[in-house]
Every structure is written in structure tokens, then in C-alpha cells.
Amino acid sequence: MNPILSFIVVLIGVYGLATSKNIIKSIICINITQTAVVLIFLNLGSFNFGDIPIITDEVIPMVDPLPQALMITTIIIGTTITALALMLSIKTFHYYGTLDWKEMMGRE
Amino acid sequence: MEYVPIYLIFIPIITSMIIYLSDNRYVNYMTFLCQLVLYILALKYYMVNDGLIEEKIILLGGWDKSIGIALKNDALSMSFIFLSIFIWLMVLTYCWDKRKNNSKFLFFLMFLQGTFLGLLQTNDLFNLFVFIEIVTIISTILIVYKKDGYSIKSGLYYLLFNSVGMIFYLIGLILIYNLSGTLNMDAISRTIPSLRDTNAIKLGYIFIIGAIGVKSAFFPIYNWLPKAHSAAPSSISVLLSSLLVKSGIYAFIRLNNMFKMESFYEFFFFLGFFTSISGIIFALSQKDIKQILAFSTISQIGLILMGLSSMDGNAYIGGIMHIFNHAMFKALLFMGAGTIINTYGIRRITEIRGVFKRLPYTSIFMIVGILSITGVPFLNGFISKEVIKYGLEGFYLKNMMLYIINLGTSIYFIKFSQIFFGQADREKSRNLNNNLSMFLLASICIVLGSYSIPLTEGFFGIELLNIRVMTTYNLISYLIMIGIAYLIFKQVVEKDYNILKKIRHTHISFEATNFLLVMFIFIMMLWSNK
Numbered sequence: 001m002n003p004i005l006s007f008i009v010v011l012i013g014v015y016g017l018a019t020s021k022n023i024i025k026s027i028i029c030i031n032i033t034q035t036a037v038v039l040i041f042l043n044l045g046s047f048n049f050g051d052i053p054i055i056t057d058e059v060i061p062m063v064d065p066l067p068q069a070l071m072i073t074t075i076i077i078g079t080t081i082t083a084l085a086l087m088l089s090i091k092t093f094h095y096y097g098t099l100d101w102k103e104m105m106g107r108e
Numbered sequence: 109m110e111y112v113p114i115y116l117i118f119i120p121i122i123t124s125m126i127i128y129l130s131d132n133r134y135v136n137y138m139t140f141l142c143q144l145v146l147y148i149l150a151l152k153y154y155m156v157n158d159g160l161i162e163e164k165i166i167l168l169g170g171w172d173k174s175i176g177i178a179l180k181n182d183a184l185s186m187s188f189i190f191l192s193i194f195i196w197l198m199v200l201t202y203c204w205d206k207r208k209n210n211s212k213f214l215f216f217l218m219f220l221q222g223t224f225l226g227l228l229q230t231n232d233l234f235n236l237f238v239f240i241e242i243v244t245i246i247s248t249i250l251i252v253y254k255k256d257g258y259s260i261k262s263g264l265y266y267l268l269f270n271s272v273g274m275i276f277y278l279i280g281l282i283l284i285y286n287l288s289g290t291l292n293m294d295a296i297s298r299t300i301p302s303l304r305d306t307n308a309i310k311l312g313y314i315f316i317i318g319a320i321g322v323k324s325a326f327f328p329i330y331n332w333l334p335k336a337h338s339a340a341p342s343s344i345s346v347l348l349s350s351l352l353v354k355s356g357i358y359a360f361i362r363l364n365n366m367f368k369m370e371s372f373y374e375f376f377f378f379l380g381f382f383t384s385i386s387g388i389i390f391a392l393s394q395k396d397i398k399q400i401l402a403f404s405t406i407s408q409i410g411l412i413l414m415g416l417s418s419m420d421g422n423a424y425i426g427g428i429m430h431i432f433n434h435a436m437f438k439a440l441l442f443m444g445a446g447t448i449i450n451t452y453g454i455r456r457i458t459e460i461r462g463v464f465k466r467l468p469y470t471s472i473f474m475i476v477g478i479l480s481i482t483g484v485p486f487l488n489g490f491i492s493k494e495v496i497k498y499g500l501e502g503f504y505l506k507n508m509m510l511y512i513i514n515l516g517t518s519i520y521f522i523k524f525s526q527i528f529f530g531q532a533d534r535e536k537s538r539n540l541n542n543n544l545s546m547f548l549l550a551s552i553c554i555v556l557g558s559y560s561i562p563l564t565e566g567f568f569g570i571e572l573l574n575i576r577v578m579t580t581y582n583l584i585s586y587l588i589m590i591g592i593a594y595l596i597f598k599q600v601v602e603k604d605y606n607i608l609k610k611i612r613h614t615h616i617s618f619e620a621t622n623f624l625l626v627m628f629i630f631i632m633m634l635w636s637n638k
Contacts, residue, residue: 010279017272018623023264026618030271037278044286066175067285070234074278077241081271084245088252088264095257101618104261 003043009036023089023099027082034078041067112153113166113179116189117226119146124218131211139214143197146225150189153181160186165231165294174290180231184428188228188358191432194552195350195439196221201545202443203343213253220246220347227355233281233291236359237274240323244270247352251340262339265618266332272622273322273329276629280315283308297366304369310636313367318629320363324356326413327383328624330406331616334390337402342446345398349405349442350435357412357431364419375635376417381509384410388516392523392601393611396455397445400524401438404481404517408434411513414506415496423499429564430492433556437477437489440549444474447542448527457523461530470539471528473546478525480553482518482590485582488556494582511589518593523601 013033020026045067053065089099096104123142127135157164163182167173200217207213220243227239244267252263285291287309288299303309325333333353337345387407394400412434415427447470452460464471480487493514500506556563601608616624 014626018619018626021619026268030268033275037275041282044282073238080245081267084248085264085267088260091260092264095260105615105617
């Protein structure tokens with residue numbers, strides 16, 4: 001896996017964010033972008049395709065453990081935001097009967 | 109005493125949990141006790157370390173500095189901590205009548221304080237990300253607390269747009285981690301000088317500033333702010349406008365102290381000017397009382413950014429002072445607006461009349477706030493504006509920009525002050541708690557204005573004696589400015605031309621805002637290659 005490939009996925013996600021007019025699609029695009037960013041970070045952390053980072057007596061190539069620890073936190077935050085945003089979009093659908101950003105923002 | 113920074117984060121969080129679990133209205137008074145304890149601890153810590161002239165770092169868990177979690181306190185973060193404890197106390201006093209039996213609301217409020225104090229003290233780029241995200245999530249819950257349609261759609265917009273911004277923060281963080289091999293801010297700032305001219309570190313810096321720009325409402329990407337501020341309950345609007353927007357500005361200061369990218373300072377000055385001017389134009393067109401205050405927050409953020417952009421000297425100190433002064437008077441004005449909305453039940457400033465007859469105390473305090481924000485001598489708003497102006501001495505164009513901003517601020521506050529005149533139709537209503545917190549904030553405005561010289565010297569160690577503040581020349585120029593503003597208001601704004609109506613009804617949709625964010629980052633890239 002190449003970080004460039006993941007970066008292309010980031011660009012796809014950003015393109016989706018800048019064009020999609022539906023709330024659910026926006027949430028999906030945020031998820032795509034965030035997952036791709038996580039992939040980039042993990043790729044760059046496992047530079048030499050080493051083993052799991054547990055220190056033993058023999059010296060073996062290990063991956064960098066810090067990106068993995070950080071990305072777990074990022075994934076948790078992403079999940080929280082997705083859950084909250086989906087809940088709020090259900091509520092907006094109940095109030096306005098639409099999931100279209102423009103239609104929703106236009107109404108009082 | 110050594111572990112006070114940790115206590116500052118966890119005392120509010122534990123208090124919030126006790127409140128939520130016990131769900132008892134007497135236990136709810138623990139919130140005030142918690143503020144008192146926090147204040148005493150912070151003051152003790154400040155005293156023991158001799159005013160924190162040297163920064164104090166504690167490492168959690170005994171790990172090495174480059175991989176462990178660290179908390180850093182210096183004079184800047186400590187002054188922000190005192191400010192946030194004070195504003196939280198004011199907000200609690202203000203909303204106590206309404207919310208004293210509402211453990212759920214108090215739970216979120218206190219939890220937010222814990223994470224906010226964490227945001228101020230962290231010395232780690234990733235923890236900054238985590239704290240900003242938690243603050244965003246909890247403030248979203250507080251914004252949608254009324255559960256009506258308008259607040260829910262504004263909360264959704266706020267949440268999603270801020271998380272889009274934070275994705276760019278992550279991309280920048282990856283680049284910086286990859287180049288410097290650490291996330292500790294001190295360690296990064298030591299490695300930066302050898303890397304500053306590489307394109308990758310500039311790209312990382314640009315992505316992070318773009319994300320921070322979303323959080324602190326810079327020019328093209330502030331669309332979430334007026335929506336969120338006007339939809340939230342009044343007490344939360346106070347908090348959002350006086351503190352949570354400043355979390356972005358605080359991160360901006362810390363990051364710029366770290367990177368010291370001098371090629372961008374000019375850019376930030378003009379960015380601040382455009383932020384301010386666009387805030388003024390939108391504020392002039394609005395009719396909703398809270399929307400005007402929200403756009404005024406944007407224009408003041410622009411002014412703060414203009415001051416901070418030099419990152420050194422008098423203008424920088426003026427910018428930091430304006431953060432504090434703006435927190436005071438904007439909290440005051442939002443509290444007054446909340447009281448007015450509660451009493452009248454309407455929000456359009458063309459319909460609200462006779463506030464001075466009906467709510468005399470509220471009006472007096474709000475007038476102090478308005479005088480302070482428009483920059484009358486003797487009040488705190490004037491001091492910080494004057495310090496910024498002094499820092500920009502010799503730049504004719506930049507001083508002109510400051511004058512235009514001040515004039516615009518006066519025009520929309522003349523429009524705002526129309527609500528005080530006219531006849532009232534009902535008798536006076538009493539809200540003791542609201543008046544108490546507003547009285548305290550108004551007196552702080554006066555105290556900060558009168559004793560600015562010793563206070564600045566005590567906190568930042570900088571002498572302002574060479575800036576002459578209280579002269580008749582200043583008073584006369586203020587009066588002339590108000591006169592011009594009144595003329596412009598009568599001739600242009602009050603007639604409500606079509607163009608103002610058009611500006612009032614512009615809605616920038618979510619995808620367009622994301623496009624603007626990408627454009628903002630792109631323009632910064634162009635600037636860095638110029």
C-alpha cells in the first residue's frame with residue numbers, strides 16, 4: 001500500500017464534501033476522508049514493514065507504535081462525531097422533512 | 109502543588125459526574141464550590157511558581173518528553189485559565205435561576221470546563237486535536253439543547269463543519285510528525301529552524317492553520333459562527349462567544365510561537381482586516397439581536413488577529429489584551445440580549461423598544477458594554493485598541509484600517525442601541541441573578557479600563573506607561589467618530605436599501621463552505637510560494 005493511494009482517497013473525500021448536497025452524503029464523505037487520513041498515518045508509521053512493537057531480547061525491525069496509538073483515538077472521535085451527526089440529522093428530518101442542506105437552511 | 113494542572117482538568121469533570129449521578133438539586137450547588145476550588149488552586153499555583161515567568165512543564169506517567177503526554181503552563185495559559193474560571197462562574201450565576209434543577213445541563217457545562225482547561229494547558233499537538241474535538245462535541249450538545257428545529261440544524265452545521273476542519277488538522281499533523289519525529293510542541297519548535305524552508309513543513313503549517321481558522325472563524329470560513337451563536341441558549345452563546353472561539357485563537361498563538369513562519373504575518377494582518385470588514389457588513393444588514401452580536405464577534409476576532417499577526421511588540425500585546433476585554437464585554441452584551449429575549453419574547457431589533465424603561469439595570473450594564481466595544485476612553489475596549497494602534501505606529505494604511513473598523517463597529521452599535529429608546533408598555537421585571545452577573549462583568553470592564561497599566565505589568569511583565577490613554581484629544585476624536593457613525597447610520601443603514609436586504613438573506617450552503625475552506629488553504633499555499 002502506498003501513501004499516495006490513500007492521499008487520492010482523501011482527495012475523493014474532499015471532492016465529495018465540496019459537492020454533495022445531502023446531509024447523509026456529507027457525513028459519509030467525512031468518514032471516507034478521515035479513514036483515508038488514518039491509512040496514510042499508519043502507512044508512514046510502518047516504514048520498514050516490521051513486526052509488532054513489543055520489546056523482546058532479540059533485535060527485530062518494529063513498526064512505530066505512536067501512530068497506531070494516536071489513530072485509535074482518532075477513530076473513536078470519528079465514530080462519536082458520526083453517531084452524533086446521524087442522530088441530529090434524524091431530528092432535522094423530523095422537523096423539516098428534508099435532508100438537503102440548501103432546502104433545510106432556506107427554511108425558518 | 110506540583111500536580112495542579114491535572115487537578116484543573118479533572119476537578120470539573122469529576123464534579124460533573126457527581127452532579128449527573130446524584131441528580132439532586134442541593135448537590136447542584138457543587139458547581140460553585142468547584143469554581144472556588146479551581147480558583148484557589150490556580151492562584152496558589154501561580155503564586156508558588158512566581159507568576160510563571162518561566163514555563164512549567166509536567167510529564168504524565170514518567171515517560172520520556174518526546175513520546176509522553178506533557179502539560180505546560182506559562183503566563184499566557186495561566187491568564188487564560190483565570191479568564192475561563194471567571195467566565196464560567198458568571199455563566200453559572202446567569203443561568204442559575206433557569207437551570208438549577210437541570211443536572212443534565214450542568215453536567216455538560218462542567219465537563220466542557222474540564223476539557224477547555226485541558227486545551228489551554230496541553231503541550232502536545234495530538235492532545236490539542238483531541239481536546240478541540242471534545243470541546244466541539246460537547247458544545248454541539250449544548251447548542252442543540254433547546255431541541256427546536258433551528259438550533260438542531262445549526263448544531264449539525266457546527267459539528268460537521270468543525271470536524272471537516274479537524275481532518276485537515278490531522279493531515280498537517282502527519283506531515284509534521286513525519287518530518288520532526290515528535291508531537292511535543294517544545295521539541296518541534298527546537299527542530300523547526302532547520303526545517304523551516306522546506307515545502308513539506310510549510311504545507312503542514314498551512315493545513316493546521318486552515319483547521320484552526322475554522323475553529324476561530326477567519327474570513328471565508330466563519331459561516332458556522334452566526335448560526336451556532338444565535339441558535340444556542342443565551343448562557344451558551346455567552347460561553348461560545350467569549351471563550352470557545354478564543355480556543356482557536358489560543359491555538360493560533362501557540363502554533364505561531366512554535367513555527368515562527370514570518371512570511372505569513374503580513375497575510376494574517378490582511379486576513380484579519382477582511383474578517384473584520386465582512387463581519388461589520390453582515391452585522392449592519394442583520395435585524396436579529398443575537399445575529400448582530402455574533403457578527404460583531406467575527407469583526408472583533410478580525411481585530412484581534414490584526415493585533416496578533418505581528419507576534420511581537422506592542423500590537424501583539426494589544427491583541428492579547430483585546431482577547432480578554434472582548435470576553436468581558438461580549439459576555440455582558442450576550443447576557444443582556446438573553447434577558448431581553450426572555451422578557452420580550454421577540455428577537456427583531458426593529459420591534460424591541462423601550463428596554464430602558466422596562467429593564468433599567470440591564471440597560472445600564474449593556475450601555476457600559478456598548479461604550480466599551482466602541483472604544484470610549486476609560487473603558488477596557490479603548491485600552492487594547494489604543495495599544496494595537498500604538499504598535500502599528502508609522503504604518504499609515506494600517507492605522508486607517510483600524511479606524512475604519514472602529515467606525516463600522518460604532519455604526520452597527522448605534523443601530524443596536526435603538527432598542528433602548530421608546531416607551532415601555534409593561535412594568536419592570538426583576539431578574540436578580542442575571543443582574544448580578546452583568547453587574548460584575550460591567551464593573552470588571554471599568555476596572556480593566558482604569559487599572560490596565562499595573563495589570564498588564566503584573567501579568568505580562570510589559571510596561572505601557574508610554575501610551576497616554578486618557579487625554580481630551582481621545583475623547584474629542586471619539587465624539588467625532590460617533591457623530592460620523594450616526595450620520596452614516598441615518599443616511600445609509602436605516603433606509604435599508606435592497607443590497608442590505610440581499611446580504612441579509614444570503615445563505616452559504618455546507619458544500620460551498622467546504623469549497624471555501626479548500627480555497628482558503630489553496631490561497632495560503634500560493635502566498636507561501638510567492
